[in-house]
Amino acid sequence: MSQTLTFESGPEPCLRLHGDWTLPNYRQLRSHHVETPGDVQRLDAQELTALDTAGATVLLQLLGAERLCHLAPHASGLSAERRALLLAVASAMAAQHSDQPDRRYRFGDGLARLGAQVLSGWQQLMAFLNFLGLTLVTLAALMPRPWRWRMTALVAQMHQAGLNAVPIVAVLNFLVGAVVAFLGATVLTEFGATIYTVDLVAYAFMRELGVLLAAILLAGRTASAFTAQIGSMKVNEELDALKVHGMSAIEMLVIPRLLALLITLPLLAFVAILAGIAGGAVVSVLTLDISLTRYVAIVQEVPVKHLLLGLGKAPFFAVLIALIGCLEGFKVAGSAQSLGEHTTSAVVQSIFVVILVNAIAALFYMEMGW
Structure with missing residues (x-):
């Protein structure tokens, strides 16, 4: 191929194509083309x-x-198939360039981005409240009909979300309890108040750390599992199959998971409190010269109301974690990327909401004098 195209000037500048414009000749096409003025008509x-x-x-x-x-629809000697090919390639490239964001900074871009994030947060809050209402209505309709209770699914979810989480919850809180005891001993030794390390560990885990750490672990472990399970069912069109058979996805999938967390999270929080106090006991006995008998006696002097205040937050955390995990699962679209994004979103939202609610509860307890 000696020449691939020619340019003819005149009243209507024309570009003439010659030969095979195909992949085997791609390098030759790139090396032999001529400069084309911008006024080709x-x-x-x-x-x-x-x-x-x-x-x-x-x-x-x-x-x-x-x-x-502009030129392809009116090109002479061009078959309908080749004309369609040129238009398809040109349209695809034009759309690709139009979709690329303009990276120049404009005044107000930051404000617009902040507004979009606020709007997205508000929409997520409304979606959560709608989902909460739908779940409560379904649960209220299900309670007087014990023959429709899914006990097998409930027990399976309790085993998966509760019993299987006991080792990691106990080990983590044991280590955190030891760290808190070390920290308390380091600070209180300077004031000659080493004995109050026991009170520090007991109050911290009964009121805050026990239930908080257990909820955070379940937010990362269980909320992501709920999202992945329901999301994969949506990708595989199993949720559509439930609708076709006249079954409620809320009743079949959400209610057992919600009730399982409502039952298991308070128990896990209690295990976390015991493990944290045990970790503080090991440090106290080995490094602070506080006997185990004295340690237990000091812990027993802590009012029971602090334990109840801590465990009282567990049901709220359970509802938030379960509903956020299930809601993000229902939002999954038909792709693996969407499943991964919503699984990550479920973990982030659950942990954030748990910490936020715990902070609000702490302020409320302080204002009430509890």
């Missing part, structure tokens, strides 16, 4: 023998997407 393909996407890409690079879209 006509495209002549009478001597064009073959064309594929590689040739169309070279022509697109010469003329640009907008001019090619």
